[in-house]
Amino acid sequence: MGLFDKLKKDIQTASNANCPHCNALLDPALQRKKKCASCGKDIYVRTDPFKRVKILVSHDDALSIDVISMLGFTEKEYRAVAKELSHDFKTATPFIRDVVSSIIGKRQLDSFKRKDWQQAKMLYWEQARLLHQLGKDFFGVLQKSAKCELYHYQAMGIDKAEILTAGETSCSKCQSLNGEILNVTEALEAMPIPVKDCENRFCRCLYLPKT
Ligand SMILES: [Zn+2]
Numbered sequence: 001m002g003l004f005d006k007l008k009k010d011i012q013t014a015s016n017a018n019c020p021h022c023n024a025l026l027d028p029a030l031q032r033k034k035k036c037a038s039c040g041k042d043i044y045v046r047t048d049p050f051k052r053v054k055i056l057v058s059h060d061d062a063l064s065i066d067v068i069s070m071l072g073f074t075e076k077e078y079r080a081v082a083k084e085l086s087h088d089f090k091t092a093t094p095f096i097r098d099v100v101s102s103i104i105g106k107r108q109l110d111s112f113k114r115k116d117w118q119q120a121k122m123l124y125w126e127q128a129r130l131l132h133q134l135g136k137d138f139f140g141v142l143q144k145s146a147k148c149e150l151y152h153y154q155a156m157g158i159d160k161a162e163i164l165t166a167g168e169t170s171c172s173k174c175q176s177l178n179g180e181i182l183n184v185t186e187a188l189e190a191m192p193i194p195v196k197d198c199e200n201r202f203c204r205c206l207y208l209p210k211t
């Protein structure tokens, strides 16, 4: 038993697809986000990352599935962690987002062991983005992502870093930092980015190596 047993059931009934919230029958040709006519909740269309078939899911599950695809989690990895969580939480089907965070945590430990700061940075960044999209507190995780970038520069023997903002879409607070050059050790202490009160909420500023 597990998440993908439920997904499998959804797939089996794909010719008469059901709402992930209320199980109401839906137009099987549903191609993109739609409100369920029966319960009014949003239904998202995604591709099952392991089975490569179309599935209908909730908002939170859709975002979590995007991370699975983005970070290339394997079905084996997913099943193993889902099994652990279902034991810990005493539930047959742990939330996809919980399985995803747990896999991210395991991969982070692995990247620390290997001192693979770039991998750690990417994992923190995806985790922060998921938390942000789920409406949860993400700032501390996003900061860790920036730290790993700086650790990576240190490991490469790069002493200076330059702040790069996300261009025209960035807010005035972020833009005022654009082009600033800092010592990597200084940056690790001051942590000027990510910007806490970024007007876009999720600051997309990053460091470039300055050689
Ligand atoms: Zn519904």
Ligand SMILES: [Zn+2]
Pocket: 170, 171, 172, 173, 174, 175, 195, 197, 198, 199, 200, 201, 203, 204
């Ligand atoms: Zn900003």
